[in-house]
Ligand SMILES: Nc1ncnc2c1ncn2[C@@H]1O[C@H](COP(=O)(O)OP(=O)(O)OP(=O)(O)O)[C@@H](O)[C@H]1O
């Protein structure tokens with residue numbers, strides 16, 4: 353996916369490392385589009401709950417995925433998620449979605465559908481803006497293994513718990529199950545706890561937010577000659 357002069361940056365990593373916020377900032381600095389692929393699984397989860405589809409009914413959820421009237425806003429200044437033209441960005445961040453999204457994201461038929469949508473979106477956004485920063489769990493390995501730059505963003509469990517607890521204004525310990533349990537389930541279908549061949553690891557455990565953005569930009573500069 354290093355098509356022509358487009359810069360395609362793929363970023364994976366465990367929950368709470370800062371993938372989404374850092375990727376958005378990197379996309380802004382590069383002047384390219386941004387794709388939050390986790391938001392797509394969250395949108396499908398929200399839609400299934402709205403439609404009273406049992407998340408454990410794999411066939412029904414896969415059918416809902418194929419028909420999902422989903423539009424992803426890919427401007428890093430105003431990322432948004434729409435179903436049938438309605439913004440659901442706020443709803444997909446609710447804890448009921450965070451707690452149940454892994455059931456949907458580990459449905460292999462859903463993944464095949466979402467991965468195809470993600471490839472199409474990345475190509476479209478790249479064409480429009482000259483590139484894309486896409487983040488998730490399987491972007492470096494499955495969705496865009498030929499991306500210009502492939503990064504695994506990591507951080508210690510302690511750092512991730514502290515970041516999440518600050519973000520949600522709850523105790524660090526109470527975020528452990530969200531982070532650790534979700535990663536355990538999600539990693540049964542994707543490789544994001546360790547770097548795949550050719551993927552550059554950026555450990556943000558001891559970096560603040562701006563240093564993490566600069567660390568990613570440094571890798572982009574080294575690998576693609578962009579900054
Ligand atoms: N290097 C950093 N230092 C401190 N805080 C950070 C850093 N990077 C991100 N954060 C903060 O950590 C929180 C979690 O970040 P973010 O939501 O981007 O993580 P994520 O990896 O996308 O998580 P998930 O995959 O679960 O959605 C945010 O509040 C973000 O501002």
Ligand SMILES: Nc1ccn([C@H]2C[C@H](O)[C@@H](COP(=O)(O)O)O2)c(=O)n1
Nearest residue numbers: 389390391393453454457488489490
């Ligand atoms: N490419 C992706 C992106 C996300 N997921 C899973 C991981 C989470 O359970 C869920 C939501 O992701 P988040 O918004 O928390 O980053 O979707 C995945 O399996 N593959």
